[in-house]
Amino acid sequence: MNPAFLRNLDGTIGAFLYFTATALNAFSKQKDRNRGKILAIRLWSLGESILILPALKELSRHGKLSVLCTNNNKNIFEGLNFINEIYVLDYKNPLNVFRMIRAIRSNKFDVSADFEPFTYITAFLGWASGAPIRVGYENRPQLYSHVVRIEEDKHVVHNFMNIVRALFFVRDPEKLVPIHVSKNDKDFAKNLVNGERPIVGFHPGSSATSQSRRWPKERFVELVAYLKKYTTVFAFGNSDDAELCNYIASKTGVKNLCGKLTLKQFAAAVQDLDVFIANDSGPMHIAAAMGTPTLGLFGPNSPQRYGPYGPKCRAIYKEIGNPCIYPFRKIFPNCKHNHMDKISVSDVKNLVNEMIRRGNKSGY
Numbered sequence: 001m002n003p004a005f006l007r008n009l010d011g012t013i014g015a016f017l018y019f020t021a022t023a024l025n026a027f028s029k030q031k032d033r034n035r036g037k038i039l040a041i042r043l044w045s046l047g048e049s050i051l052i053l054p055a056l057k058e059l060s061r062h063g064k065l066s067v068l069c070t071n072n073n074k075n076i077f078e079g080l081n082f083i084n085e086i087y088v089l090d091y092k093n094p095l096n097v098f099r100m101i102r103a104i105r106s107n108k109f110d111v112s113a114d115f116e117p118f119t120y121i122t123a124f125l126g127w128a129s130g131a132p133i134r135v136g137y138e139n140r141p142q143l144y145s146h147v148v149r150i151e152e153d154k155h156v157v158h159n160f161m162n163i164v165r166a167l168f169f170v171r172d173p174e175k176l177v178p179i180h181v182s183k184n185d186k187d188f189a190k191n192l193v194n195g196e197r198p199i200v201g202f203h204p205g206s207s208a209t210s211q212s213r214r215w216p217k218e219r220f221v222e223l224v225a226y227l228k229k230y231t232t233v234f235a236f237g238n239s240d241d242a243e244l245c246n247y248i249a250s251k252t253g254v255k256n257l258c259g260k261l262t263l264k265q266f267a268a269a270v271q272d273l274d275v276f277i278a279n280d281s282g283p284m285h286i287a288a289a290m291g292t293p294t295l296g297l298f299g300p301n302s303p304q305r306y307g308p309y310g311p312k313c314r315a316i317y318k319e320i321g322n323p324c325i326y327p328f329r330k331i332f333p334n335c336k337h338n339h340m341d342k343i344s345v346s347d348v349k350n351l352v353n354e355m356i357r358r359g360n361k362s363g364y
Helices: 003-025 046-051 053-060 094-106 120-128 156-165 183-192 208-213 217-227 239-252 263-270 282-289 345-358
Strands: 037-041 064-069 085-088 111-114 133-137 146-148 199-203 232-235 275-279 294-298 314-317
Touching: 037 053, 037 120, 046 053, 046 156, 046 282, 053 064, 053 156, 085 094, 094 120, 111 120, 111 156, 120 133, 133 156, 146 156, 183 263, 199 217, 199 282, 217 232, 217 239, 217 345, 232 239, 263 282, 275 282, 275 345, 282 294, 294 345, 314 345
Parallel strands: 037 064, 037 111, 064 085, 111 133, 133 146, 199 232, 199 275, 275 294, 294 314
Antiparallel strands: none
């Protein structure tokens, strides 16, 4: 579903529920329980769902962890051995929302941890869970028992770990947590993505509402034509990226896998690449989580806050004033500053060559 629509929905229905619950909360008294049953809330965004996994793993060390998500991002959490239960919220049907609230309340959670950066609806759901300990960010503090300061100059992984730090002592992770992929997905990916090494993958797309994050397709063509001389190259993306991938593949002759892989198959495929190149997007974060040397191309957003995370990851960012995007402030303009035009093909070539020389198995 369109992210802009979801943000507007949260600003109306979500805000109504939030401020209604705020009024009720002022008169409620809830007894503190222990911290043995923990509910983590993350409803949207594949990329940020990947980025909360280190925090979730830390929370699971202190109690039985459940996750409340939607069909949009449930694949990220499925199969992970530190998640006890997954609740999938059907937010399109108000009746189903209240059925889910009843199911969650019956589990008598001790802690709710809201990992959404700005949404009213998730603050409401944390309060409605009945958990006496409720952790969330300072930009909507009324329904939380523990309010977390936002540090916009730090990586979002650090900010997500701050949710855990409100309750327990933890350090920032050195790398992300890989998602679970089955043997069938690994075998499928291995048969599909093969060739002479080094093997390079690229993702030229971004969500439809953030096209200003895309590096110009003509530069991808120039880069891929160069890389094809000494590497095996694959294009990745979902069905929404098909037109863009088809254009680049038609100009360069590389194999186009856009729309041909499930999320888990993509994760399995990207794990064995020597380098993955992508705009600021969910696939970039998945590749980083799978331990692949990942190069992120940035413009409207800053890699200091949202870059691919881990020792094998790099980013290119040609700063033009301040970033346009501020997720914790709910600012997501389709930036018109042409930030991405500042990244040259030579910039990317040089860094890709360096990453290939280091190799996938290197810890950098």
